[in-house]
Amino acid sequence: MTKTFWWLPILALAGTFGVAQPAFAGFNSAYTDINLDQCLVLNADDFGASWACPGYKGYPLQISEGDLRFVISYGFNIDDEPGRSQSLGPFNHLGAKLEWRLSNASGGWLPVATIVRYFTQNQETYEETNEVLVVTQLLEGQTCHIAYIDALANPNANELARQAADKAGKFDCVNDKVDIIGKFTAWDARD
Template identity: 45%
Template sequence: MKSFAATFPRAFLLALTLVLPLALSMSADRGLAGEVESAYSKIRLEACAVASPPSEEGTDGGSWICPGYQDIPVRVAEGDLRMFVSFGPQAGDEIAAVQTFPNFNTINETLEWRLRGGVPFATILRWFLDAPDGGRPDEVLVVTQLGAGVTCHVAYVDARANGNANALARQAADDLAGSHDCNQMPRVIGRPGVLAR
């Protein structure tokens, strides 16, 4: 019986020994690039740069540029007792810059960034919505996709109606961010709770 080496030309075997390690290395790199993880930053307005001061009439609370993960700009604005949060060098021009809720609202200071291969592709931020009856504020996790010209809300999760709200928000970020059409309404994930009103 002929040996394996005798069956194939030497040139083919040489090419195989050179190409196979390279192919395996490229496959490993693609695997690393696909890993998804979280990083966190804080939104502390007192530490942010004022982009526009509050209006004298009091209807516009102003806007701030805060440092985010890898120094990605985070634009926070307040108007008519509602918050707006957007991201990137042109954050004020992104759709996220005009997205908020009908209820008066505020935001949490902890911002979660979803990273794929170390590159941020989405954020998750908890918003507190004033309850119509003046009771305990409702809580909604807002998932925002990142990208020049496509930074917008992609999903909402009622944090009180869903015991696994953080996991749902992360899954929504991983599944929807990067492919969501900003002309479409954000998806409601899990039990709608306050989002059904």
């Protein structure tokens, strides 16, 4: 008499797909402060400074300032990342919070992108009147800005930034152009 193990194909299929993806893959946010007084000064001179700051659960984060522009660099190999020196054209400073977009697609909540508010100078009045949300992809070897959202021109700017951040991982830092999302009046960034 031959036994039929009808459940074996189902078990094999469940094992194949069950290990590859968690039961619920999604996104979430965590926040850290941007407070340079709580950061370690790496170097400073008359032309600028750089700090090592606390990131999400120890994720490496470096903030630099030079020529009245701030740069945030991320990762374990910061010097090898394409976005290690990305800032915005106008003079700027950083907001007080850094939003980390987390994905559990790999089974644990890991950072895949960040969103930070830059306060930028109006190029006509020279007053700091503009606010831009900068979305940065966190992917080894491909960490860079992927989207800019004018926070004052779009009433749903935070949601637009989260939607852009949740697409992180597909952006090619060398060949793709930073996406300008929604209405943008902070400066002429579309050129």
